[in-house]
Amino acid sequence: MTRVILGPFNRVEGDLEVQLTVRDGRVHEAHVTAPMYRGFERMLLGHAPLDALTIVPRICGICSVSQTVAAAQALAQACQVQMPPNGQWATQLMLACENLADHLTHFYVFFMPDFTRAVYTHRPWVDEARRRFGALAGHPGAGGAHNRAALAVRARWFELVGTLGGKWPHTGAIMPGGSSRALTGSERVRLRMRMREMRAFLQDTLFGGALEDVAALDSLLALRAWCQQHPDSDLAFFMTLADDTALAELGRGPDHYLSHGAYPADDGCLSWPRGVWHAASTQPEPLHALHITEDTRHAWYSDPPGGKALHPMDGHTLPDADKPGAYSWNKAPRLNGQVIQTGALARQLVAGHPLLHDVTRRHGGTVLARVLARLLEMARIVPLMEHGLDRIEPDAPFNRPHSLPQQAEGVGLIEAARGALGHWLRIDDAKLSHYQIIAPTSWNFSPRDAHGVPGALEAALVGAPMDEPTSSDAPADSVAVQHIVRSFDPCMVCTVH
Amino acid sequence: MALNVLWLQSGGCGGCSMSLLCADTPDLPAQLHAGGIHLLWHPALALAGQHELVQLLNACLDGSQTLDVLCVEGALLRGPNGSGRFHRMAGTGLPMTDWVRRLSQRARYVMAVGSCAAWGGFSASAPNDTEACGLQFEDEHRGGLLGADFTAGSGLPVINVAGCPTHPGWVIDTWMMLADGSLNRDSLDSLGRPRFYADQLVHHACTRNEYYEYKASAAQPSDLGCLMENLGCKGTQAHADCNIRLWNGQGSCVRAGYACISCTAPGFQDPGHAFHITPKLAGIPIGLPSDMPKAWFVALASLSKSATPRRVKVNSHSDHVVVPPMTRRKPPR
Numbered sequence: 001m002t003r004v005i006l007g008p009f010n011r012v013e014g015d016l017e018v019q020l021t022v023r024d025g026r027v028h029e030a031h032v033t034a035p036m037y038r039g040f041e042r043m044l045l046g047h048a049p050l051d052a053l054t055i056v057p058r059i060c061g062i063c064s065v066s067q068t069v070a071a072a073q074a075l076a077q078a079c080q081v082q083m084p085p086n087g088q089w090a091t092q093l094m095l096a097c098e099n100l101a102d103h104l105t106h107f108y109v110f111f112m113p114d115f116t117r118a119v120y121t122h123r124p125w126v127d128e129a130r131r132r133f134g135a136l137a138g139h140p141g142a143g144g145a146h147n148r149a150a151l152a153v154r155a156r157w158f159e160l161v162g163t164l165g166g167k168w169p170h171t172g173a174i175m176p177g178g179s180s181r182a183l184t185g186s187e188r189v190r191l192r193m194r195m196r197e198m199r200a201f202l203q204d205t206l207f208g209g210a211l212e213d214v215a216a217l218d219s220l221l222a223l224r225a226w227c228q229q230h231p232d233s234d235l236a237f238f239m240t241l242a243d244d245t246a247l248a249e250l251g252r253g254p255d256h257y258l259s260h261g262a263y264p265a266d267d268g269c270l271s272w273p274r275g276v277w278h279a280a281s282t283q284p285e286p287l288h289a290l291h292i293t294e295d296t297r298h299a300w301y302s303d304p305p306g307g308k309a310l311h312p313m314d315g316h317t318l319p320d321a322d323k324p325g326a327y328s329w330n331k332a333p334r335l336n337g338q339v340i341q342t343g344a345l346a347r348q349l350v351a352g353h354p355l356l357h358d359v360t361r362r363h364g365g366t367v368l369a370r371v372l373a374r375l376l377e378m379a380r381i382v383p384l385m386e387h388g389l390d391r392i393e394p395d396a397p398f399n400r401p402h403s404l405p406q407q408a409e410g411v412g413l414i415e416a417a418r419g420a421l422g423h424w425l426r427i428d429d430a431k432l433s434h435y436q437i438i439a440p441t442s443w444n445f446s447p448r449d450a451h452g453v454p455g456a457l458e459a460a461l462v463g464a465p466m467d468e469p470t471s472s473d474a475p476a477d478s479v480a481v482q483h484i485v486r487s488f489d490p491c492m493v494c495t496v497h
Numbered sequence: 498m499a500l501n502v503l504w505l506q507s508g509g510c511g512g513c514s515m516s517l518l519c520a521d522t523p524d525l526p527a528q529l530h531a532g533g534i535h536l537l538w539h540p541a542l543a544l545a546g547q548h549e550l551v552q553l554l555n556a557c558l559d560g561s562q563t564l565d566v567l568c569v570e571g572a573l574l575r576g577p578n579g580s581g582r583f584h585r586m587a588g589t590g591l592p593m594t595d596w597v598r599r600l601s602q603r604a605r606y607v608m609a610v611g612s613c614a615a616w617g618g619f620s621a622s623a624p625n626d627t628e629a630c631g632l633q634f635e636d637e638h639r640g641g642l643l644g645a646d647f648t649a650g651s652g653l654p655v656i657n658v659a660g661c662p663t664h665p666g667w668v669i670d671t672w673m674m675l676a677d678g679s680l681n682r683d684s685l686d687s688l689g690r691p692r693f694y695a696d697q698l699v700h701h702a703c704t705r706n707e708y709y710e711y712k713a714s715a716a717q718p719s720d721l722g723c724l725m726e727n728l729g730c731k732g733t734q735a736h737a738d739c740n741i742r743l744w745n746g747q748g749s750c751v752r753a754g755y756a757c758i759s760c761t762a763p764g765f766q767d768p769g770h771a772f773h774i775t776p777k778l779a780g781i782p783i784g785l786p787s788d789m790p791k792a793w794f795v796a797l798a799s800l801s802k803s804a805t806p807r808r809v810k811v812n813s814h815s816d817h818v819v820v821p822p823m824t825r826r827k828p829p830r
Contacts, residue, residue: 007587017587061512135544162745166753180754
């Protein structure tokens with residue numbers, strides 16, 4: 001048995017280290033380390049409540065809107081205010097814009113370049129992979145036609161947040177009472193054109209056909225038929241690579257999935273509902289958010305008295321860099337004591353999408369399912385956004401005035417691109433007196449808990465093959481580990497808020 | 498020869514990297530290439546990781562790889578107790594502060610990308626558990642990780658491309674000026690910020706300037722009026738060209754209805770008041786426009802308030818134009 005330390009990982013947000021014990025060329029055990037501490041939960045204390053809207057986006061450069069929406073939701077609950085419909089639509093458009101951009105960035109810039117690695121040099125598809133997805137730094141002139149195009153589309157796409165929110169990342173336009181930026185009629189038609197541009201890129205390059213038809217694919221068989229009919233699409237090419245590298249069998253995570261639910265529809269109900277999905281069950285279960293806890297046994301934080309895992313309304317964040325047995329700056333969130341996967345796959349399983357149910361029934365929640373779920377969501381988000389933009393009435397209010405309480409509590413449970421994001425806050429004497437955050441990657445990349453149960457990635461890495469060494473002194477590596485890690489689209493800066 | 502750029506991240510949110518990818522160009526790698534920039538390594542864009550990256554860093558240290566520009570994004574985390582262990586670079590066990598200190602000795606230019614790397618920024622917010630600071634500043638105090646007297650190989654101090662986040666244009670213009678040799682000590686202001694954007698004020702080209710002229714002020718978020726008097730805006734004092742060089746197409750903070758928090762300035766993260774409320778003394782905002790004598794401001798403000806046209810007054814308290822500008826007609830002949 002040998003011990004291997006992998007890191008730093010790039011093309012993830014932030015810094016990440018993975019420690020493996022390897023037996024017979026496969027991962028026997030994994031420990032996932034978030035090697036940086038930031039301390040936002042403590043910075044927020046003592047601030048005026050609305051300061052959170054300026055501070056929390058700075059937790060994360062890639063999910064800044066998501067952080068703000070979660071804070072605004074928690075503050076709206078504390079202030080007992082409801083956004084007017086325009087404010088709601090504008091906020092959801094900014095959130096959807098960020099979520100789709102994150103999926104696009106993940107597929108083209110973070111995930112696919114791994115198929116251009118030297119370890120794949122002798123595969124028949126590697127030249128085409130390099131032409132489409134060659135990395136954009138370090139190797140001048142190395143192709144990457146499709147990720148270059150995706151970056152350009154992404155930059156135009158963010159003009160949606162530029163208009164609605166002033167800038168991305170770190171907009172301050174999202175408030176508990178709505179949005180601070182009213183949209184004019186002419187701006188609305190211009191933003192509709194930005195949506196057309198994204199639709200065109202996704203249809204022409206990624207899918208090879210209409211978004212609505214992709215969203216309607218209801219089985220792995222139907223997906224394979226689509227790929228045969230649209231062989232030049234990046235989706236079909238991805239499936240070729242996925243089959244050849246057995247992504248369907250790689251990196252199976254825990255069978256329990258959590259979604260806070262996303263995108264309110266006209267009737268106020270969530271388009272993608274809130275709930276918990278267990279692979280063994282036939283129906284999603286309701287989420288009991290009071291059963292969420294965070295365990296600090298293996299994290300560099302002081303344990304609460306008795307070492308009990310606490311609900312985030314009761315938990316604290318007190319760094320202790322010398323704590324024995326600790327190996328990460330991430331706490332271990334659990335739901336009813338269970339390890340959870342969260343992200344696009346969880347959202348679509350709870351929402352009952354037949355394609356993802358078919359894929360996970362056959363193969364479990366593996367690399368293939370996690371990547372397909374993001375691609376499918378891109379096809380589903382654009383039509384939701386087109387509808388939302390049409391619902392905005394430029395002459396109606398975008399923001400509702402409200403007062404601030406001296407004392408209150410608030411919870412914001414939303415879906416960031418990477419999954420379930422929660423903010424729990426308390427206000428005393430008109431100041432923030434308590435603030436706890438559980439980010440999606442806190443769930444997915446959690447360390448072991450007090451019972452020694454590994455986190456989702458730690459479990460998913462077990463059994464992953466190591467690369468055949470190219471020479472006797474070559475350092476141990478595993479492209480499979482790279483695929484598994486990135487299939488979760490980790491955001492480490494959120495994790496270590 | 499292209500200018501080699503190595504980009505490392507530490508105590509920050511990664512938002513300056515994400516902002517860079519929003520550069521207004523149909524092909525970012527082609528634009529950089531044409532501008533004489535070669536990204537040796539960037540955390541979001543490079544293929545190489547793990548031991549290949551460590552090898553590259555070691556090659557920069559032993560001189561076998563030239564290092565033209567070291568870019569650091571994120572604050573430098575010196576804690577706990579000066580050990581730097583709040584960020585050990587993965588796979589190396591060494592504090593990031595240690596890597597940055599050693600690489601800085603090898604680089605021709607050292608560039609802080611964003612306010613965290615420049616001054617500490619939000620990462621250094623009170624209580625600052627992590628002992629976060631900037632490369633050459635801790636808030637407005639010279640020093641930081643590298644010390645007040647540090648100069649890179651070129652003789653320049655740390656170039657502070659401050660902002661939260663940075664505008665992609667600020668970063669790319671700085672690189673291209675370094676590549677063609679046109680950025681020198683005179684190109685930097687007293688805080689080391691490139692003057693091409695730091696000699697402007699956010700106030701310049703602000704779309705709310707007519708409201709500012711008449712002190713027709715917004716009372717609540719989404720109002721069209723000026724954000725300075727009530728809603729915490731520091732645009733008249735903030736060094737940046739945000740309303741000239743717009744963000745993500747047509748945006749800026751004030752155009753989207755919320756206060757400029759002067760995110761290019763050291764210490765902006767702890768203003769001593771709520772971000773969205775203007776602190777006042779006897780009804781007069783404490784933070785007055787740069788270079789303006791207080792008595793003149795008060796006199797002009799009271800004069801202009803009494804001269805405010807109805808159109809400006811009404812619109813300032815609305816989220817869209819209610820009273821349009823008058824259309825002048827030629828008198829009938």
